[in-house]
Amino acid sequence: MPPLADPGRAQAPVALAVRRIGSAHVGGRSASLQGLPARQIVYSPGGPAVDLDPNGQFQIEQMYAQFVQLQKPRAHHPLLLMHGGGMCGVTYETTPDGRSGWQEVFLRAGHDVWIADALERGRASWARSPEFFAGEPVFRPMHEAWELFRIGPPGSWHAHAQQRQPHARTRFPVHAFETFMKQAMPRWTCNDAATASAYGELARLHGPFVLIAHSQGCNFAWAMALAHPQQVRAIVAIEPSGFPQVDDAALAPLRGIPQLMVWGDHLDGHPLWSQLRPRLRAFAQRLRQCGARVDDWDLPGLGVHGNSHMLMMDDNSEDLALRIDRWLADQGLVTQPARP
């Protein structure tokens, strides 16, 4: 892992020179509903009742991505920031306690930045369920996030904030946990194939990208690289939770793509993460046997303690971003050194 960057650098009050800012919806398809009953509805106070026929054509299974392009990027390819399960692209914006998010930190480091809202959440929108999205939406309760994201150890949740017991010296901004949970998104478990398809369309239309993916998003990052290897120039997997279920021969297209896994603290004592990390490290070993470079940062082993699953919101989030920037530069993807 590269040495610590100067933590004061990205705080410099230098304006970002932005060339273009905007967004796009990609992927998805047109689909029809028939046979549902019509009804009347008032859309705005003071407005008249109008007939609503719920049948018709709809756009479904699309995704959303916003972009900020710099006038003179230092990075050779734009970053695509891919959120995890039950979340959306807000993961990478301002932290819940109001510090610069990775979006702004990586812009200041000279990267064009795209942020995705994957299918079914955030600005990607969602489709009628169960007619289009099978099953039912799953809402993550706060106590599950508290333990799954390793803010506190199993059993440490309490409904009253003052009585919760976070990990000692956690780097997560615990006082902003409620604010963080305002970002939570319902999810379905039926949309993985459509999500991978929409991400593939994003890569095809707007790549090549360097991917920074989080948790469930890492599965889609590897799927994108398998489907469009020329459109993916690196994968930074932040606490990956899954990977494509393909055989070793199918992994060959990934051999030229540098990859990095980053792990926070307190995984070994956790009932799920203690199972997940060995599986992901076995996947990394298979990638290496194909010829890929796959680095692995166990942050506590490198002397950085207290990171939660939400590394990009922890109190050392900017330092971690700048370490990742340095790693990308080491792979030849960014001009050295970072601009002041």
Next chain:
Amino acid sequence: MPPLADPGRAQAPVALAVRRIGSAHVGGRSASLQGLPARQIVYSPGGPAVDLDPNGQFQIEQMYAQFVQLQKPRAHHPLLLMHGGGMCGVTYETTPDGRSGWQEVFLRAGHDVWIADALERGRASWARSPEFFAGEPVFRPMHEAWELFRIGPPGSWHAHAQQRQPHARTRFPVHAFETFMKQAMPRWTCNDAATASAYGELARLHGPFVLIAHSQGCNFAWAMALAHPQQVRAIVAIEPSGFPQVDDAALAPLRGIPQLMVWGDHLDGHPLWSQLRPRLRAFAQRLRQCGARVDDWDLPGLGVHGNSHMLMMDDNSEDLALRIDRWLADQGLVTQPARP
């Protein structure tokens, strides 16, 4: 209405000098569910099944807003762009056919720009229904949007794009109608009070703002101004569809806030819009009787023909934004002239 701005101006390849970019969630509350059955779920392919207890505490009824702040804004207050019903803040980003959205156009004209995703949609997320959001979500079919947004006249919809009959010389980018519909959001009809409350919190924490609101969003703009008159410095109501149901005396706080209504084409022949505009103009007259300045731009009457309900996506969207910028300057809210 001010004269036409130079349409080539905002195309100049001058970088935006951006000071800060990010977002915030505001408003909402903590709420609990009990008594629902637990079940098992696999979150990512390759991951183990884990128990999901759907009961617990949740954050509900919050909203989202993203911001881009300029190094040296020309406007005295940030703009807050408020979307309409069944949509989210993407309304104001890149147009469906790929031109700069009002977000970028107003940034180039020297305004800090905030964009809201109101409660229940986009990055605001949504809460379990019907437990928290009463009733059921409403999904707008494409044929309804085609007619309600006046892309084509009543009866002109056809499932096959080639056989749809838009208004002659419509300014909406008809070939991108399917892409536009990827932005559509499900909505409930039970959340108006909570939405107004969250917008009020946004005004209180991050205002004062100049509001540009669209359609259903105008109702929330006026509600925000009634609740926090010191936090609202102007209201630009783009094709408003409703207004707060209060008596004349309650409108007094709005007397010092300059207001503008903007209307596109083809309203008189439309079954809903032909009813709505007279109601809104009667509301404007009540505001004037309180002493407020309320201007009214009927675009066809001013020689600008062919605008749809989605003015900010029509082919003259940039010109309309610059006319609004000029109107804001005339109200003393922007330093003259616009920066090149």
